[in-house]
Amino acid sequence: MAERLRVHVDPDKCQGHARCKALAPELFELDEYGNAHEAGDGVVPPGLEDKAWLAKSNCPEIAIDVIEE
Numbered sequence: 001m002a003e004r005l006r007v008h009v010d011p012d013k014c015q016g017h018a019r020c021k022a023l024a025p026e027l028f029e030l031d032e033y034g035n036a037h038e039a040g041d042g043v044v045p046p047g048l049e050d051k052a053w054l055a056k057s058n059c060p061e062i063a064i065d066v067i068e069e
């Protein structure tokens with residue numbers, strides 16, 4: 001069975017670069033200050049796994065965790 005991924009943004013590290021939102025708009029939302037948080041409960045829908053890893057690797061603040069469940 002394929003593993004399930006979950007994304008999480010560390011609000012203490014996020015500085016609002018928004019690259020996560022640009023690369024994986026399905027997985028992240030921005031608040032009124034431009035800081036990101038994971039959409040919903042952070043579970044990555046099937047097919048969007050690559051976007052989750054891409055967002056993680058492109059966050060300049062290393063604020064995104066991808067958790068394998």
Ligand code: F3S
Pocket residue numbers: 009013014015016017018019020021034035036058059060061062063064
């Ligand atoms: Fe924040 Fe990184 Fe996204 S700094 S807005 S989690 S690219």
